[in-house]
Amino acid sequence: MGTAVLVIEDSAPIRVAITAALNASGHTVLARADGRLLEHDLHEFRPDAVLLDVMLPGSDGFALLDVARRRSDAGILMVTARDAVADRLRGLTDGADDYIVKPFEMAELVARVNAVLRRRGRSIGTIHIDDLVIDADSATVSRGGHAIALTATEFRVLQFLAQRRGRVLTKPQILTAVWGYEHYDPNLVEVNISALRRKLDTHGPRLIHTERGFGYVLRSTADPAPSDTGPS
Template sequence: MNATVLVIEDSTSIRVALTAALTDAGHRVIAREDGARLEHDLHEFAPDVVLLDVMLPGSDGFTLLDVVRRRSDAGIMMVTARDAVADRLHGLTEGADDYITKPFEMAELVARVGAVLRRRGAHTDLLYVDDLVIDQDQGVATRAGTPLALTPTEFRVLCFLAQRRDRVVTKTQILTGVWGYDHYDPNLVEVNVSALRRKLEAHGPRLLQTERGRGYTLRPAAPDAAGAATAAGRS
């Protein structure tokens, strides 16, 4: 289940942990420390779910809840240390879909985000990596708005990597995950990865990175490595 989640949380440690947990679950995450850019973010990213801390600098979470309800059809989860029944009832009666109090287990929060998505019937088959958008349901991928002409196998490899974005994936893992076997010739992976990389790079900087002696990672290249990546061999 993959969705766009807007996180508004002023605690840096909690914001980073939420971003990591939700990204690891396959979601696209936009994280902010306050609601100053809320209307812009609702328009720009069209989030499927908004996680709102209640106690924020500037406008508090209950005020932002009203903005989200007026400007978006996103699901809303209130995330706060305020656990009084009156606070929970206020959030829920004003339009929040769920209310979770701190401290909480990340696994529970991720599960409850999934429950909000299911209840609201959000379209959650999209994967995002930088300017790459993959629609798993429709079987199409675009980069910078341009459709990519991928074979069915290349598309499956791309989805497998995108579902594990920012993580190193070995050739054996790709063989097992895409073809169902781990004893095929590893050259099968190299051929498809090379073709996929060429098609991705026809529309932007390198996204499919080779991790020497380890495997592959789908992520944008670091700025200081972009030039080297362009000149590097494609394997």
């Protein structure tokens, strides 16, 4: 079962992208444009982690950090375009668990959220499909007992496909979930899918299939036979 993440970010495009990426990783997300309801959300939503933008309308992220630290034991990550060392030190000194500077890739943000959750003993979960094991807590993958080294982006692509086992996912859907924006070069998806196939297929039958004209799907070998006719 996923963990709960509260996101407070006033930029709508960034807020939507972060929400999509965290949802794709199995987290339950509550997203707000400002911190007016922070105390209410900490009590009712009970997040395991809080992402706080620093430059917000009304109370800024540093003021909200103080509230969150006093009212919750959630992991707190500051997200901001302000990269001055003094700002980073202030956030960390005041109790933030991590400080992420914009711009960032969604794969990095999700990895750092998961790292904070691990340090606080919050379980993220493990996915088993045939002999494939995807451990989100340790960001590791194995198949048939063989450890498979993946990049952070490859891991996110595989996790997104595995969490939607049996569903055909389009390139824009994968781009939005992993990179945070559907208009990135779709070749990014093809390159990472090819790399995943090369690494996974070394240790067993193909799991990731192409549906020509639609996208990609991860199927168990016990599922109905794939009908993909796209490139192998």
